[in-house]
Amino acid sequence: MARRNPVTSAAKERKPEEKRQSNAERSAYFARREAAKVLRSMLQGDARRRAVGSIKSLVYSPSIRNKKATFALVCQTLKHLSLIKDVMDGANVLSAKWKKQKELMYIITYDLLFGQKGSFTGDAEKYLMLKKDALQSALSRILRRKGVKDVEDLVALDKVSELQKPRYVRVNTLKIDTEFAIRELRQQYAVQKDDIVPDLLILPPGADLHNHPLVMNGSIFLQGKASSMAAVALGPKPGWEVIDACSAPGNKTVHLAALMKGEGKILACELNKERVKRLKDNVKLAGATNVKVMHEDFLNLDPRHPSYSKVRAILLDPSCSGSGTAFERLDHLLPSHNAGGTDLVDIKRLRKLASFQKKVLEHALSFPAVERIVYSTCSIHQIENEDLVNSVLPIASSYGFQLATTFPQWPRRGLPTFDGAEHLLRTDLTIDKEGFFIALFVREGIHQPEDCSKNAENHAGSVTRKSSCRTRKPLNIFIAKMLKVSPHQQFTLWRKRAQAPAT
Structure with a gap:
C-alpha cells in the first residue's frame, strides 16, 4: 500500500x-x-x-x-x-x-x-x-x-478636509422626472430643490452617491450648481441646433440635451482623444440621442459652411486655469502646487490661456445664425473673465451681439472693471465654495419672433434692450455664399436689410 x-x-x-x-x-x-x-x-x-x-x-x-x-x-x-x-x-x-x-x-x-x-x-x-x-x-x-x-x-499629512459644501445632483430629465428622483434619494438623504437651477437637487455635504443606482444608470449626474448654471443660461429651445465647443467630459452637453428635451441637434466638439471617449460614455449613459460627438477642434469649424447655417446657440467652456475648483479637484496634492511659490499666479500661463479663450470666443461670435453664446470658466482670475470679455466687446458689437444679464436674481456679478460688467455672473470661492464665471452674449432679430407680445426675456437671462417687434427681411444666404461674403459682411448686409420698412 x-x-x-x-x-x-x-x-x-x-x-x-x-x-x-x-x-x-x-x-x-x-x-x-x-x-x-x-x-x-x-x-x-x-x-x-x-x-x-x-x-x-x-x-x-x-x-x-x-x-x-x-x-x-x-x-x-x-x-x-x-x-x-x-x-x-x-x-x-x-x-x-x-x-x-x-x-x-x-x-x-x-x-x-x-x-x-x-x-x-x-x-x-x-x-x-x-x-x-x-x-x-x-x-x-x-x-x-x-x-x-x-x-x-x-x-505632515494634511487630510483633505471636506468642504462643508452641499452635494449637488442634477436630475437627467431625459430618463426620469425630478419628483421620482427626490422620492428615491429621500430613502437615504435629506433632499431639497435648488431655488435657481431647474432639476438641481441639494443633498447633505459628504453624501456619497458614486455607486448609487441612479448615478450608475445615468438618471442623475453629480454636477455642481455653478457648472449647471451655464447650460441654463444659454437657454436652448427644443428643436434648435447647438454647438458645445469644448464639451468633454460632457456634463454640460447632456444638460443641454435635457433642456432641449432630446429634440434638435447638439454638435459636441472635443479635440483630445482620451476625453472624446469619456464624452461618448457620458452621452450614451445619459441617453442623449440628439448629441453628435465630433473629434474635432472647434476652431476648425467653418462658420460659413452649410452644416452650421442653422446653429442658433453656442456653449463655450474652454480650457482655463481651473482656479475656481482647485481645492475640490484636489490640485493641492499635485507636484506643481508643492514646487514652491504656489501662492504666485503663473502669469505667463494665464496669458496663454486668455489668448486661446479670446480666439475661440471670437470664432463663436462669427457664426452668422447664432443668437446666443455663453462663455464660462471655472476660474477666479480677472484676465480669463472680465478682461477677456471686455476685449471682445468691439467685435461682438460689430456682429450685433451685446451682453445680457443671466440669472438676474443672482447677487454676485462681474468685477466692476468696465461699463456693462454688471451683466456678468460670478460665484464666490468662500460663499459658494467654487469660483465660476458666466457671460451671456445675445443677438436679436436673426430669427423671426414667435410671439410679438413677449419681450426678449427668459428664465436664464434678459437682454438690456427689447427688440423691435417687426418682421425682418432675411439676408439671402445663398447669394452671400456665392459671393463668399464673410460672416461680418453678412451681418452688415443683414442690418441694412433690417432697417428697411417692414413688409
Missing part, C-alpha cells in the same frame, strides 16, 4: 485558503494598476499644465472598477510622492526598465512602506519586495536627517 505523502496532503489542505488569498492579491494587483493609470494621467497633465481631468473625474469614470480603493490609493500616493521619490532615489531601485512604469512603482512603494501589508503578486511587486530592506533603510536615513521620529511628522 502506497504511503501518504504528508507534503502533498498538506498542500491539498491549504489549497482553498491559498485560493482565497490569491483572489485578494489579484484584486490588489489590478487596483494598483488602475491607480497607476490615473496617477500617470494626473502627473502628465500637471507637467503640461493641461489636465485631462481631475483626480475624482478620472477615478469615477466607468473604466475604473474599484473606485473607493483606487481613489484612496491615488490620493495617499500623491500625499507621500515627494518622500517616495526621495526613498526610491536613496535606495537606487529605479532601473531603466522600471522607469518606464514609474507611476506603478510609486503606487507599489506607497503600499509597501505605508499602506497594505502582506505578500504582493506581480513582477513589479516582486521586484520591489526584493528591494524592501533597501527602501526601509533609505526611509530611516531620511527620517534621521530631517530630525523626525516618524513619517507623519515628516509628511
Whole structure:
C-alpha cells in the first residue's frame, strides 16, 4: 500500500485558503494598476499644465472598477510622492526598465512602506519586495536627517478636509422626472430643490452617491450648481441646433440635451482623444440621442459652411486655469502646487490661456445664425473673465451681439472693471465654495419672433434692450455664399436689410 505523502496532503489542505488569498492579491494587483493609470494621467497633465481631468473625474469614470480603493490609493500616493521619490532615489531601485512604469512603482512603494501589508503578486511587486530592506533603510536615513521620529511628522499629512459644501445632483430629465428622483434619494438623504437651477437637487455635504443606482444608470449626474448654471443660461429651445465647443467630459452637453428635451441637434466638439471617449460614455449613459460627438477642434469649424447655417446657440467652456475648483479637484496634492511659490499666479500661463479663450470666443461670435453664446470658466482670475470679455466687446458689437444679464436674481456679478460688467455672473470661492464665471452674449432679430407680445426675456437671462417687434427681411444666404461674403459682411448686409420698412 502506497504511503501518504504528508507534503502533498498538506498542500491539498491549504489549497482553498491559498485560493482565497490569491483572489485578494489579484484584486490588489489590478487596483494598483488602475491607480497607476490615473496617477500617470494626473502627473502628465500637471507637467503640461493641461489636465485631462481631475483626480475624482478620472477615478469615477466607468473604466475604473474599484473606485473607493483606487481613489484612496491615488490620493495617499500623491500625499507621500515627494518622500517616495526621495526613498526610491536613496535606495537606487529605479532601473531603466522600471522607469518606464514609474507611476506603478510609486503606487507599489506607497503600499509597501505605508499602506497594505502582506505578500504582493506581480513582477513589479516582486521586484520591489526584493528591494524592501533597501527602501526601509533609505526611509530611516531620511527620517534621521530631517530630525523626525516618524513619517507623519515628516509628511505632515494634511487630510483633505471636506468642504462643508452641499452635494449637488442634477436630475437627467431625459430618463426620469425630478419628483421620482427626490422620492428615491429621500430613502437615504435629506433632499431639497435648488431655488435657481431647474432639476438641481441639494443633498447633505459628504453624501456619497458614486455607486448609487441612479448615478450608475445615468438618471442623475453629480454636477455642481455653478457648472449647471451655464447650460441654463444659454437657454436652448427644443428643436434648435447647438454647438458645445469644448464639451468633454460632457456634463454640460447632456444638460443641454435635457433642456432641449432630446429634440434638435447638439454638435459636441472635443479635440483630445482620451476625453472624446469619456464624452461618448457620458452621452450614451445619459441617453442623449440628439448629441453628435465630433473629434474635432472647434476652431476648425467653418462658420460659413452649410452644416452650421442653422446653429442658433453656442456653449463655450474652454480650457482655463481651473482656479475656481482647485481645492475640490484636489490640485493641492499635485507636484506643481508643492514646487514652491504656489501662492504666485503663473502669469505667463494665464496669458496663454486668455489668448486661446479670446480666439475661440471670437470664432463663436462669427457664426452668422447664432443668437446666443455663453462663455464660462471655472476660474477666479480677472484676465480669463472680465478682461477677456471686455476685449471682445468691439467685435461682438460689430456682429450685433451685446451682453445680457443671466440669472438676474443672482447677487454676485462681474468685477466692476468696465461699463456693462454688471451683466456678468460670478460665484464666490468662500460663499459658494467654487469660483465660476458666466457671460451671456445675445443677438436679436436673426430669427423671426414667435410671439410679438413677449419681450426678449427668459428664465436664464434678459437682454438690456427689447427688440423691435417687426418682421425682418432675411439676408439671402445663398447669394452671400456665392459671393463668399464673410460672416461680418453678412451681418452688415443683414442690418441694412433690417432697417428697411417692414413688409
